[in-house]
Structure formats: structure tokens, C-alpha cells
Amino acid sequence: MSHPLPEPTPPGTPTPIGGLRIKELPASERPRERLRALGSQALSTTELIATLLGSGQQGTSAVACAQVVFEQCGGSLGRLAAMPLAALTRIRGVGVARAAAVHAALELGRRMAGEAREAGLPLRGPRDVAAAFAPRLQDAPVEEFHVAILDAQHRLERDVLITRGLLNSSLVHPREVFREAIAERAAAVILVHNHPSGDPTPSAEDRAVTEQLVAAGRLLDIPVHDHIIVGRGRYVSFAEAGLL
Numbered sequence: 283m284s285h286p287l288p289e290p291t292p293p294g295t296p297t298p299i300g301g302l303r304i305k306e307l308p309a310s311e312r313p314r315e316r317l318r319a320l321g322s323q324a325l326s327t328t329e330l331i332a333t334l335l336g337s338g339q340q341g342t343s344a345v346a347c348a349q350v351v352f353e354q355c356g357g358s359l360g361r362l363a364a365m366p367l368a369a370l371t372r373i374r375g376v377g378v379a380r381a382a383a384v385h386a387a388l389e390l391g392r393r394m395a396g397e398a399r400e401a402g403l404p405l406r407g408p409r410d411v412a413a414a415f416a417p418r419l420q421d422a423p424v425e426e427f428h429v430a431i432l433d434a435q436h437r438l439e440r441d442v443l444i445t446r447g448l449l450n451s452s453l454v455h456p457r458e459v460f461r462e463a464i465a466e467r468a469a470a471v472i473l474v475h476n477h478p479s480g481d482p483t484p485s486a487e488d489r490a491v492t493e494q495l496v497a498a499g500r501l502l503d504i505p506v507h508d509h510i511i512v513g514r515g516r517y518v519s520f521a522e523a524g525l526l
Contacts, residue, residue, distance in 0.1 A: 334383045347375035360421035363388040392418050404436040408519035411510045419476035419512045427454050430472040454491050456498035463504050473509040482513030
């Protein structure tokens, strides 16, 4: 049995609460006002996204638009951060400027998480390395290859991004990996990269690149202490797995 379609809403007719514009909501329910009064921690994820969007389109509130955005990424901020700008802008009410604001905010959060490790704290094992790098890398949309430069006390002197994109031996060349390590007079280095698939299992290319870099480190007297592959919520350590 078919049901008649609802009549179109005439202009000026009040819309349901989900379609109210932000300025039509009571002040106590507006995300920005709630943030000022209660702090950002009191807002839901949808409300935080709504504050970034600023406003929706005619007949659709920023909160309703934010709900659609959050649903599109399956309720995962990690997936939202990995969504291309073009995919975000296809959502009604999200233009290029608003999509860029969402991406920028999530990247700032990722960088802040990367700074959470106490400055000067030694990287004593794979767990410490994963804790320092995973917040930035586990949801990155492409592979990133980093070199952690360590001093004699195993403290992180510098994090050097070598390449973004597909990992292969032609891109991750010993010359690029050890140039900064030599300049910084590194006592040792740790290799770190991510698998966007979320599975940190080493590939044949991962093993080949590691073998090449470990051999170069021996020649330069800059030992490679480990190679950590970051996945989603887990990691693989070459040292722990006996692959170095």
C-alpha cells in the first residue's frame, strides 16, 4: 500500500527541531553558547563539529549538518580526519571552507596528541615509540615514513619526516634517512611508519627497506634500534619480532 508524500513546507513555516537554524534555538542549546558557558568538554562530538561548520543551509541547522557529517564517517573522528575534502564537500551544507576548517581542527588535535609525551622522556622500548607516534599516524590516509633521532640517553632529539606516500626502497634511501641523523650527531635512530589499512603486519617491501637501512646504519656507526609499524590501535616492532 503506497503512502502519500508529505506536502512541501511553505516558506516561513516553523521546521522541526532538527532543522532549526542555530539562531532559532534557545541560547542554552546553541553549541557556541554552551561552549562559552560550560567549556568544550561539555559538548557532544556533533556539537563540536557544528561549531566548526558555523551555520547550515536554509532549512537545515549546523547541528543537523554536523550529524550527517558524523554519520558519514561511521561515528569515527579518525575516519573523518581521513576523509578527502572532496568527500566532505559533497555533504549538503559543507563547502570547501568548512571542510577545510574540520580538517584543520582534527590535524591540530592530532598534533597536540603527539606533543602529549613529556619533553625529554627517553624512548625505552617499542611501547614508548608507539605512544609517541601513533596518535598522529594511526589514522593518516597515506603512509608516512619517519626517523626518530635519539641522543645518548635515548631521548627523542628530532622527528624527521622522510616521505609521504607508498613506501619503497627508491623513496626511502639511506642518504635521506641518515642525512639529518649525521647532522644531529645522533647516537641511534628508530624507524617509524604507518599502514593506512590499519594492519601493521610487515610487508616484503618493509623488510627489504629495513634490512637496507640497518646495514647503512652499521657502516655509519649510527645503529637502527628498531622499526615500528603503526596500525590502527596496534603496532609491530621489528626488534620484538626478531626481524632486525
